[in-house]
Amino acid sequence: MLSLIEKIKSGALWSFPGGVHPAENKAQSVSESLSRASIPQQIILPVKQHIGKPGTITVEVGEKVLKGQALTKYDTSFMLPVHAPTSGTVVAIEPRTTAHPSGLSETCIVIEPDFADTWLERETWPDFEQRTPDELIEKIRQAGVSGMGGAGFPTAKKIQSGLARTEILIINAAECEPYITADDVLMREHADEIIKGIEIVEHILKPKLTVIGIEDNKPEAVKALQQAAEDKDIIIRVIPTKYPSGGEKQLIKILTNKEVPNGGIPADIGILVQNVGSLQAIKRAVCDGEALVERVVTLTGDTFQQPRNVWTLIGTQVQALLDEFGYQADKRLPRLIMGGPMMGFTLPHSQVPITKTSNCILAPTRKEISPNQYEMACIRCGQCAEACPASLLPQQLVWHAKAEEFDKCEELNIKDCIECGACAFVCPSEIPLVQYYRQAKAEIRTRKEEAEAAERARIRFEEKKARLERDKAQRENRFKKAAEDRRKEMKTSGEDDAIAAAIARVKAQKSAQASEEKEVKPAVAAAIARAKAKQAAAQEQGQSEPDNSEMAKLREERKRQARERKAEKSQQPEASSSDEKKDAVAAAIARAKARKAEQAESPSDDKPVSDKKDAVAAAIARAKARKAEQTKTEPEADTHKTALNRTIRRKLLLPLLSQGLKLVRLSRQKQSLKLTLHKTALNRKIRRKLPLPLLSQELKLVKQQKNNKNNLRRKSSGLLYCQLTPCA
Template sequence: MLSIIEQIKQGQLWDFPGGIHPPEQKTLSNRTAIAEAALPPKLVLPLKQHLGAIGDLLVSAGDKVKKGQMLTHTDVALSVPIHAPTSGTVIAIEQHTIAHPSGLSDRCIVIEPDGEETWTAKTPVANYHDASPADLIDHIRLHGIAGMGGAGFPAGRKLQSGLGKTEILILNAAECEPYITADDRLMQDHAEEVIKGIRILQHILQPKLTVIGIEDNKPEAIAALQAQVSEQDNIVIRVIPTKYPSGGEKQLIKVLTGKEVPSKGIPADIGIMMHNVGTAHAIKRAVVDGEPLIQRVVTVTGQTVKQPGNAWALLGTPVQFLLERFGFKADKKLPRVIMGGPMMGFTLPHTAVPVTKISNCILAPTRKEISPTTQEMACIRCTACAEACPVSLLPQQLQWYAKDEDYDKCEEYNLFDCIECGACAYVCPSEIPLVHYYRQAKAEIHHRKQDEINAERAKQRFEAKKARLERDKAERENRFKKAADNRRQEMKSSGGDDAVAAAIARVKAKQAAASPDTSTEKKPAVAAAIARAKAKQAAAQAAQSENTEALPDNTEMAKLREERKRQARERKAAKQAAEASSDLEAPASTGDAKKDAVAAAIARAKARKAAQQARATETEAAEPEKAEAEQADEPADDPKKAAVAAAIARAKARKAAQQARTTETEAAEPEKAEAEQADAPADDPKKAAVAAAIARAKARKAAQQARSTETEAAEPEKAEAEQADASANDPKRAAVAAAIVRAKARKAAQQARSTETEAAEPEKAEAEQADAPADDPKKAAVAAAIARAKARKAAQQARSTETEAAEPEKAEAEQADVPADDPKKAAVAAAIARAKARKAAKEAEQAGKNAPQNHEEN
């Protein structure tokens, strides 16, 4: 079986799937030789004119440059520098629109030519046969050679990838794109230089066979090349059928060798290297002549151009300048300029875009020559695009996924195998710009992958930094540990441990010496405070358990507090009395001693009433009660004084009963009648005392009737009575209890008086009665009779709602009739009187709330 090389030498050809035959239109520009373009007034050199990274700037605005001078420098293999196309001045380094389908701007160097064409020092290789491949590759890279077939891949990096493994070297001379004739004219006019460049490539790669693939529509170029090739060159010129896109790298390899480049692979993977004939010409100029890539052949064609042809254009020449050089006249209805051919080119945003290393054609067609793109329509699934695809892809599905931004599916359907030839879009009846979708999807995928690479690099840097910090920390800890060990060793050798131990012992001794002082200063005081607190707590608990049996002796303090409160009350009462006296306009003295005394008594009664109303809002009655109880402690040893206190309590109970009469407007006459009846026995003191006792019993009975609506008061009354009985043998306790009762009676009277506004008249009457001389037995009897009448009136009102209280009242009245000079019985009577007084006060309160309020002025 013949090898691939033998088959190629025998003239065997293969074919690739798909492909189309668009109108060529090459005869417009391939009939004339390559012209020399004039020097433009300004050159715009983009920093990026190739695949890969851009170099670092070596010049700045205002610098003078010479022709062929390096403007950027880089040590990266996938990058090439750019050189000054002519001598002149760098007037700016700025953003400018570049030759790219996106129409975006990029950083550019703007040079103003001086017209002198002054060359910088050239650096040719004297004899490339003696130079090593690595030196030649580096020389080619430094002279800015990039692939001139359209991809712009750095030639030096491409040659380096094929060193030692290239069996077949292919020169691409097919130039299948319609309208473009730059390579055709280059081979016709400079065939010798092209063949010399191929020989340099053969010297670097050492292939077993070199093949020039050229379409059969270029007979002049074929003849020119054959004239320069000799038998010892080991170069085969292979003419292939005209078919688009046979000029594609993978398609031409398939046609010439029958091999297929693997998906996502390169030709070097199968032992094949391919370069464009324009690249071979530039390599010859760089190696033999020492000239960097500063110009290239550009086809200017289209029916709007008066004299279409090819020209040597300096890199950076504005497209508008070239168009004017060949007589361009824009179409009136659809003016447009295309960079590249009609199949793979793109429309320029304006004609100020500069020529770059990969610009091989400027096409300015009319509207009829190349129909404008119409509105995109829906895919009809005709499969014409799939049949025309030279890579056997499914263009319609790739377009759906690209439009839907499903980039994973795009990669799954081998989007990156697409060579963007445009055959699918050319045959699409729906006029869908398929290549545009593919380019956009490729750019997005590249962008995302670059982000992932950057993220991975950042992660690696972070992990490396973290590891470095941990390593530094471990080293630092080890260093400190080692230093500490060294110090310990030194201290052991010099006896330093004893000194340290001695210092620690001294510190502990100081602490031990200081601690006893602290304990002696602080602990006794703390213990004493604790003991006092415990004693107080025990006393409080004992007092709580014994109730009234163990009372603290705070008599003096209570007296002082009570005295201050009494003085405050007197001052307040005096102030209110003064205000009342000013409002009431007391009558002046009439000269009659008796009338003057009555007026003074009325004034005193009003003053007492004002004081009592002020005390009605006081809720802290506990302290006054205790204080009064303590004050009453002094006369506790005198039974006679205890009896007097009980009598006073009974009098206050009668006063509380009198307050209930505030709702009675008809009591005046009965009182007078009873007073007249009581006047008969006024001369007998014994009878007067009996009458007073009866009155007291009736007052107690009225208080008991008030208890008929209060079912919860029985137990407190019994308890209080029992306490009073228990304390009857003890005169001191009896006196204390009587004092507490008096305080509570006062409080009840004040609360009852808070709702009484019409009490002026009874007070006047009582004041007049009280004004009589105390030593007149007759008047005293009259006053007692009046009091009894009022008590009976209060009892009658209470009896209106009580029908079942007769028997208890009689029993209590009989108990109350005991002589007042028995201390034990007096104490019991006082306790009973206090309980009844409380009930009477509550009943009076309820009656006062329901009674109408009568306001009278005296």
């Protein structure tokens, strides 16, 4: 069995599933040779013109730049610099509308050319064979070369991914999109530069076989490549014209019969694919030292006087090209399409700049390309599935995309869609399938980025939490170690015994206080119980006032306990001022007791005035003694006394007071109720037995009697007042 390389050399070709055959419309733009567009009045350079991240801007407003000068710098392999297409002055760095289907604005560097077109000093490497692959890859990256026939993947990163594992190098020269002839004309007029670029890539990758795949509708380009590749180990393979044979995966299938795995890249199966425009840019970057500042753009459509291909500076506004090359817009339906009719998109306005991936400006008339019809319901004909070159299910994909069921879109491998537009081309319902797929892909990408950001935040949070816990554990260990060291030092120095003795004294004091409280509380509870029992007995016997002798005894007991505590306190040494006060209080108490004893011994016929004076003096002495005791009694005794008084008031006095109020309120309600019932019964009896005149007369008599009673009550109250008032 022949090996794959032998089959390819023998001329074997394969085919991919699906595909369509739209009208080519390429002849009108290849009749003219390549020309060069003039330098525009203003250049708008988007900072991001490739797949990946934008670079960091290194220029400022007002700064003068030279042609080929880098305006941004890169930090990773997925970043590419952008270069000044001509010399001039940076006049603005601001958001502008760029060449993207969304029509959104992106950061752009605006340059006002000086029309001198002065180049920066260039470093040429004509002897690239003497350079290492890493040096050549870095040179390509510095020049800002990206894929110029597709999505704009960084060329240096793509070549780097194929190092040491590329067996077959495929050159994509198919250019299957209708109307576009940029690569066709480039191969006709610059075939030598393309072959030189192939040799540079071969020097880097060292593949076993190099194959150029070109469609059979480009005979002049095939002839030019054959002449340039003469005596070169390069195979030029002409393939049948079918859209989209220029797709990377489809061209690999045609030339090698291999399929790129789902979610993989061609380098995974030992294949690397490069576009002819990228190879020509590689040659100019390595051998001539020129950055990627211009590209070939196809200007086509019946609204141009003469469709053609032109060298255009990157950053040139579309309007400048339209003005220069005889564009006459359709008055009824002016349209500008960036790209071809299958994969292109309509521009929001003509001020959009040309980028590295802009290969065509299509300006058709309304007869040339009919406007989009209204979307109709899917009839489930299945033609989209038959035309899909990636063997997907477009019908189900669009259903899930409309329903925003993006997880199911991923299950159906929506990322394998190359957005070729074959499904929309054959759809009889005019459903813009590719538009739905682009929106779904963008949403999936956004959600993945958000999920990755959330995962990174979660990891940072967990790391921070672990760090804090680790620091806490370290602090606790340090504290424990320090405590152990202190205990060891105290044991050795004898301080531990003193601390233990102090702790023991504190515990003894607390236990003594607790025992005192325990002794007092049962006595109080017993007294309260006795008081309640006597109160209940008094209520049963009908006594209006309960016997408070027990409460008096309880108060005397509290006073005795307070005096004992005071005596205990007085035994301890205190300041001289407090001793004098205590002595004075004790003397006053002694004098009061002596006076009381004298009064008890004296005969009962003493003068009442002297008895009153003695009683007043004794009361004053007792009040002073009580006040002194209160000021010097411990806070604990005051607290205990206050709590005991509150308990007695809450459990004895308050219930009695509330009960008395209830009885008074109830008696009043009964009296008012009896009076109301009596009046109601009387009125009913009167209404029932007396006629109306008699009723009115009776009512008058009742009112008169009531007034007489009131007058009598007033007279009696006045007489009582006179009796109680003393005569003057």
